[in-house]
Amino acid sequence: MSSSNSHSQSQKPSINYGSPCAACKFLRRKCLPDCIFAPHFPADQPKKFEAIHTIYGASNVSKLLNQLSYDERDKAAKSLIYEAEAWQRDPVHGxxxxxxxxxxxxxxxxxxxxxxxxxxxxxxxxxxxxxxxxxxxxx
CATH class of the missing domain: 1.20.5 (Single alpha-helices involved in coiled-coils or other helix-helix interfaces)
Structure with missing residues (x-):
């Protein structure tokens, strides 16, 4: 089985109930039902997305998350958030x-x-x- 096949089989659509996720709010764009950020950056936690956007950039995070299976994305997002917040607290050592x-x-x-x-x-x-x-x- 190819790597792209395994990714598509484990992908689940995010659920969007009309309220844009923190990422889409921050980026001032419409939050689509298949938004890569929505499951990991809920609207009520904007600081988490702001931290990773400041440190890594939304485009880089989007590319990284898209390369992972749905199940791996949550761990990756949590890790990125933790690391970005650490870099904000300590810009020299993170x-x-x-x-x-x-x-x-x-x-x-x-x-x-x-x-x-x-x-x-x-x-x-x-x-x-x-x-x-x-x-x-x-x-």
């Missing part, structure tokens, strides 16, 4: 900046955990011989 912060915090927590385990092991080791001696005395 997502990588947040990932670096999380990695640093993870390293700090791993060090704290190692220290806590080391402390705990000293208590366990110091109590273990006493318990063993108590067991021997009772026999």
């Amino acid at each position: 997502c990588v900046g947040f990932i670096s912060i999380l990695q640093k915090r993870l390293n700090e927590l791993q060090i704290e955990l190692a220290i806590a385990r080391r402390e705990l092991s000293t208590y366990i080791v110091s109590e273990a011989p006493q318990d063993a001696n108590a067991f021997r005395r009772s026999n």
